[in-house]
Amino acid sequence: MTRKIFKQFFLALVALLSVTFALTTLATADTSNLAAENVDITFGTTVDADLPAGSLLKLNQPAGAIYPLHNSTGKLLSRGIAGDASTAPSLTTDQIKLDVQSGNVYYQVLPDCWLQSDSTVTLLDSTGQAPTDPVALTLKFVDANGKEIQDAKTFDAQFSTTTDATTLATLETELLAIRPAVTGYNLVSADQAEHVITYHYAKPTISTGSTTVATQPSDPVTTTTPIPAKTEPVAVKGTAIYATKKIGLYTSPNFSKATRKIWYQKKQRQNRPQFVVIGYAKSRSGQLRYKIRDINHHSLTNNRRGYITANATYVTSLYYHQNPKKIQVISGHGLNAYQAVTLHGRKLHHYRKGATLEVKAVKTHGLTTRLVLSNGHYITANKTMVIKR
Template identity: 35%
Template sequence: MIEALPDDEDGNKENLLQQLDFLFNTEESTLDTNASRFISMFKTGMFLSSYSDAQLAEIDPDASAAQMSQILQQPLSKYLHPQADGTLQIDGLLLSGLMAYSTIMPDPIVPNPTPTPGPNPSTSQAVTVKYVDQQGKALAPTATLTGKLGGAYHAQAAKIDGYQVTKTPANTIGTFTTEAQTVTYVYEPQVVQNGAAATIAPKGSVIYAIKKIGLYQTPTFSTKQRLVWYAKQKRTNRPMFVVTGYAKSVNGVKRYRVKDVNHHSKTAGKTGYVTTNTDYTVRVYYAKRHVKIKVINAKGVNAYQKKNLTGKRAHYRYGQQLKVKKIVSHNLTTRFVLSNGTYVTANKKLVMTVK
């Protein structure tokens, strides 16, 4: 069924198939470990990671489908909530992909509702500060501000490695009232480079090695802690890693915590730490606009109508040069917008810039 699905420019379907091949072709002795990892990945993708095995066993597929249908048929206004500053906030349910699950367990007993407060309440309510990406996913723990009724509050943005604030809410400064308030900071990945210095790659993005590097068991590098060497490779074969987190050595040197995503290699799936030094590791996707690019993928690249690489418009062969109008971000990747308005990948293993 997966094989029959269409693939996109980034090869997401092919990557999934390769991971599944790796899972089921592995030795029986390590199957349980790999299976647990994939089950965890699938649970996260379906927003089920907070459910226990016992709770998962109680999910009723038919009831869940009926609940989903009911949600999808509701008017959008049902999920819009007025805020104190006059704006509207969309329900988080929509930002989680409209996932809903029902169980065959009896409905819980709902306690008596909280009594309606009197007309002149004298206590202030907290201000909740959220830090999310453009899809509504939390990037940092929520902060809670409290104070006296009528007192001033100042909700400040959090510093998050690899991200920058793209939307500052209007209610970052205000006063505590008798109603709960929410301040939501929206972030996007930092994709602009300042001179020769590149930003730290955001969590979830992909990097590759441009020189020989080691993968280490701990953030403090040593021969004893080295898990594997990665030799220097030509551009299209450079070893790639997904950034899963960050750490520092005992001397305070920053490291990437990564997962090896070099499919069909002996190291695929390995996890550990690599250097953040941009002389050795850089992001796989270009971070700034270039006037021209050249296709270096042997199979060529496709141009699409939309930046999520859907709506194929053209195919460009190996060696073709393309004029670029601008660069845009899409989740944790980037796309080049060509002079004709179509989108192509900005993956450095598939295209390169030319003068």
Template identity: 30%
Template structure:
């Protein structure tokens, strides 16, 4: 188990007793021996795992690891000759994995194949602590069901920007003290699968097992998650921290850094090239926002409000983000005209945040009676801050020869965040899913703990409901299991991709011409694609039918354009659509 180490006035760090503290840096003790072989098979084992080193990449072969590294390996780490680690399928981690990959200051990447065995691990204290060059870490293959201690697991990983712990089972964990403290470059964190109730109940010296889990600052210590702008919390993700005082300036998540006068720019890895602006200290629930931008939920207007929010369970998974300047998406319209400028096919409209890339190279259409002539505008580039139009010009009285895109089966999703989805009536289209997107349960479905669907792995049952009351899931990725079957990764687990059971929440096609409101609460027309309260212009009661003329895509979410120019949601819980 870990011990408490004083780190300055009123502050503590949490590490195993085999670790030492030097200033604010924690390093694993190492026995240094003469430099050993640095290329090919190393000629010795870690536990009974063979080791191979090639151009700085250490490959750990199948076998049982032990908690103690061989001296030759310690030497290679101390000399900076290992810059990446790959752990192959069949490697079994030791029951006590304390400090197992800690203090590897020259390692920028550690990857784990599916099929590694962590099922017997009970202690992950400081497992990756002080890996100061590590930039990303995906632990989705970890089985943490039997783990009881995750103290300081990622503490001091100051270069870590991306961390996947979204499948962690933490029901038996009693200490997560300082778990993410000092991972100052983390931008987002998905804790939706975390059940921290046992950790919160574990009180020692008036501190719970989640103390400083999300960082702290005071005295000469600054282990705050300063760049974390997005955090997802499950119903049982409860985090408590001690009261702040003159020595302990901040315990837990800090305020957002920006102000109205001095907004702070930040980026989102899901939208490369886009720049977003934080303009206040508050955290906000995302509400109806799918991607974390333009949040519409509850605003937490003080540090105490934030701490109170984290300290209580909630009825469902929620995501908090920094307060932000509204970030409207801009549109690209694909126009199809003849040589006289007459429209010969319905336009296609796509949207994206300014600075993100687009590629519409595959959206030249086959139009009977016309031959393609030329394109006016660039088929690839980035979304501008103003609407753009790309024109496909055709010549009369000839048959084009362009082959349209081939349709894909909706149950076989293909992630694509840059290529828009065509919506022109009557044209074959390629269905490409832009993660994240929302789906709903058509029938009774189950959420499972892993991608291998067994009754023993079921977490929750979702009973079939009328469409306006259906269960909705946000899909973060699609994953194949060992049998090659696709599963959707959602908050806290996995669901089926079978289109008989699961459907896209938003209507996608532009072929529909009539929209009918089906939700008992009705729906609002909006004067903008951003369906915020201040843009509402008219309420439509259940049973109301209106005509639509176009569809606008925001990722996999849609808005339909009415004949009066207003917008209405394409959410299937609210509307049904017909072709005439």
């Protein structure tokens, strides 16, 4: 076999294997396993949303053409998917994900593999028809007087207002929850109207007696706390919560028997089910829901995603955020004390279950907290391991 013929055979084999792998994997992939969760820092990070069930991606290039794949941050991967216009649509799944990064649109076609939208990729509905009237979403950044303090960001969401209204609303809810940082300003609020999300900012202020003075910070004012509704206690995105009563996990913010995946039964404090908040949504009746990832590492439910209630009667923070003054160790294995707030490095002491300890402060570490003991040592503030006394 000549080198030229071998090369052609090899390329054809790669193309065939790529198509076969893509189609077989899409049939079984758990598309709820998103890698794009970090939407709570400066603008340009990812925002993801489910496309309607049965959505299709039509790959318009000839057979053998390889479409490059990206990871959830937009980085080019070494893998690709072969396209074939004659057999399109070739990629289909119950829930293709939409991912927006700095105005670019990507579609999740495999776990942690995203296909960038361009003229060679067409999004179709479950009937194989192209959505009509694509919606342009715009993000604006204004000061207290309504003046733009940063250029607006506009991208084509590639939704139809008639067929994809629910998905579009979910994406807009996600956008309302992020907190883009603008140098020299604090984010005050966010609102939406006619597919325009407007973030309102103000100069940081300090109080001097009866006078309030605007400050001019030298560093960017960055926060990772989502904007809570005034009447609803909202857990910060990225933080851990646990269930204090029986709750359900649902595939939709509209809770029903049909959308319920499983029940989490009420358990003793040490064994309460734990979750990380990765997003927000509201039901048709306006009830706030948490979009969560299950972090019960020794359970069969570990890493599941879905929606749970945000009612503080049923779920609350997994960590103490105010000084409990005195705590008792309730972990069956006890817990360790450390010199560093990271709880890494040399262990200073091990406290057995039942030990009562004096707490002089609560220290924030990332999106968690630590308890500072009277001797200056650090221990976890996890409520499944310690309890206020």
